Amino acid sequence: MPPHETSPPAPPLRRLDAADVLATLRALRQRQPVAYAAFYSSQLGGIVTDPALMVLPFDDHMVHRGHGVFDTAGLVDGRIYDLEAHLDRFVASAERSKLRVHGTRQHLRDVIVGTAAASGVHNGAIRYWLSSGPGSFELSPAAGAEPGFFVVVFGGLSYPERWYTDGLRVMTTSYPIKPPLYAITKATNYLPNVLMQMEAREHGFDNGVFVDPDGNVGEGSNMNVAFVTDDGVLRHPTFDHVLAGCTSLRLLELARALVGTVLTGVEVCPIPVAQARQAREMFLIGSSVKVAPVVAWDATTIGDGHPGPVARALRELLEDDMRQGDRLIPVPY
C-alpha cells in the first residue's frame, strides 16, 4: 500500500481485564514452559515462584530504554560463590549508569541470599538487575520513579559437554565492539552481544569474539577470552575496553599457582589479533562457562587443535575455589 493511502478500519482488538491477563500469562508459560525457581521484585514487594507472575511494568525504563544494569552469581552446593566481587561490579555499573541503588548494599545481599533460599535451588544461577523504574516513556527517569531491584534464581545454563572435551570454535564477529565506557558497564544494552552470538551460530560457530578498532582482542558474547602464548604466558586483554569479568579476575589470581608448572607467567596487556592467533591455547572464561577451551578461531587452528593443559588446570582451580574457597556464602534454605 502506498504511503499516502489510508488503511482500512482496524479489526476490533480484544479488551482484557485482570483475570484475562492472568490467564494469558499462564497460557504463555504452558506453551513455552520455563524452569525459574524464584523471582524477587522490589516492585511486587516479595517473591513469586509461579513463572506466570514474574512480570514487570512495561513502562519501567529498563524495558523500553535499557536503563538497567545486572550481574550474576553462581550457586554451588547450596552456597553462593564470589558474590561480593559481583556486587562491587553491580554497584559500579549502577553508578556509571546514573541509577539510584535500591537500598543499601547489605539489603541487596540479603535479598539475593533470601531469594536463593526461597528457590530451593542448590546448584544453579542467580541473576539480579537494577532498573530506573516505571512512570513515563521519556528518557530520563520519571518523577517519583522507584528504582526496581529484581532477582531470579534458576537451574543454570548448561553448555555442551563437547565444549570441554573437544573444544569450541569461535568467529570474529562482524559487529562493532561497544565504545569502552559502555563495554565496561554491565548494562542491559546487550544487543551487540546477542547479535554476535546469533551471527556465530548462523555461521556454524559456537560463539563470537569482538575485536577493537586498534585490532586488539576484545571479549566474547558474554565471556572473556584469554590465551597461552607459545612460551607459556597466560595473557588476558586489559579491562579498559571489555567487561572486567569476575571469573577472569579471580582466575588471574589463582593462575599464579600454575607458574612454574604449565605456565611461565601471567600478563594482562593489549593482545593484537595476529599475535593471539599464534597462541598455544585459547579459552573463554565466565561465571557459568567457567573455562572452555577454544580450538579453532575463524580459519585458524589454535595450538594443535585440541584442548590444552592450561584450560584444564584453570578450570580445576576454579572449580576448587567454587567448592571450597573462601568466597562462599551459605544459603539458609
Added chain:
Amino acid sequence: MPPHETSPPAPPLRRLDAADVLATLRALRQRQPVAYAAFYSSQLGGIVTDPALMVLPFDDHMVHRGHGVFDTAGLVDGRIYDLEAHLDRFVASAERSKLRVHGTRQHLRDVIVGTAAASGVHNGAIRYWLSSGPGSFELSPAAGAEPGFFVVVFGGLSYPERWYTDGLRVMTTSYPIKPPLYAITKATNYLPNVLMQMEAREHGFDNGVFVDPDGNVGEGSNMNVAFVTDDGVLRHPTFDHVLAGCTSLRLLELARALVGTVLTGVEVCPIPVAQARQAREMFLIGSSVKVAPVVAWDATTIGDGHPGPVARALRELLEDDMRQGDRLIPVPY
C-alpha cells in the same frame, strides 16, 4: 564486611500469590500515577487500559538483553501522522536486530490503528515495540520464543513552551556516540541517550548533542540536529551515523519550499563541529519536539541568541503537514 566473611541469615522475604501481585501493581500506580490510555500486547492477546495490567514477562529478552526495537507515530486530531515511514524504519530496525516480525506489516498497522481507536486519544503519542520474546535468560532467543509486539498510546510528551519562544540550550555530551550500525538502528539500547540527557540536565542545559569520532555533529538524545549556515543553507548531518529521523527526512523534503525565501539551499553532509558553531540557526528535530530552536551550544551563542525564522517556518510546514498533509491515517474510534 570483607569479602570472605559470610553474610548473616537473610530475613524471610514475603511470598506472593496472584492476588498479591495484582494488588501491589495497583498500589504502585497509586503511588506514582500514570496516564496511559491503552496498551496492546501480543503476549496478552489484546488491549488493557488499566495501567496496573500493562506488564510483560521479566524474561522477555527485550527486558534483560535489550533485544527489542521500537518506533513512534504522532496522533493529531484523531489521525496518525506518517505511520508508513515509521513502519519502514521499524521493520528495518527489526531486520538489523535479527528480530522476527510478529505477523505481517498490515497486521502491525491494524493493531496500531486499533489500539489508537481503543485509547480514545485524539492528540498524543503512539509508541510500539518488537521483542524477541520470553523463555530463557540466555543471549539468543529462547527455543519456541514468540516475538512480542506491544503498542502504547498516551497523551504525548510536552516540551516547555520556552523552548519555542526563547530557544533551548544544549551541551556536547561527554558520552561516546554509538558505533554507526547501532546508531542507525532504533533498538531499546538507549543507555547512551538516557545518560546524555541526564548529564545535560545536571549541567543546567536542556539537552545534549553527540559528536562523532571524526569531530562531526551527530544527533541529540532522541532528536536530530540541523543548522542554517551563514549563507542560508539548511544543513543536516548524513544518516550513516545517526538515526534517520522520520521528521528530519520529511522536513528535508518540505524545506525545499523555503528555498528562495528564508533558505538558499538544502544539504545533507558531514558537519564539522567548528563549522556548525558558526551557524546562523540551529535546531532539534523530532516527531514529538517537532522543530525546536537552539540558541546556545556549550559556551557558543548560536546566531543572535534568539530563535530564527527558519526554525519557525519549518515548524509551521511540519504542523501543516501533520494536520492536512497526505500522510494521515484516520483512526476509527
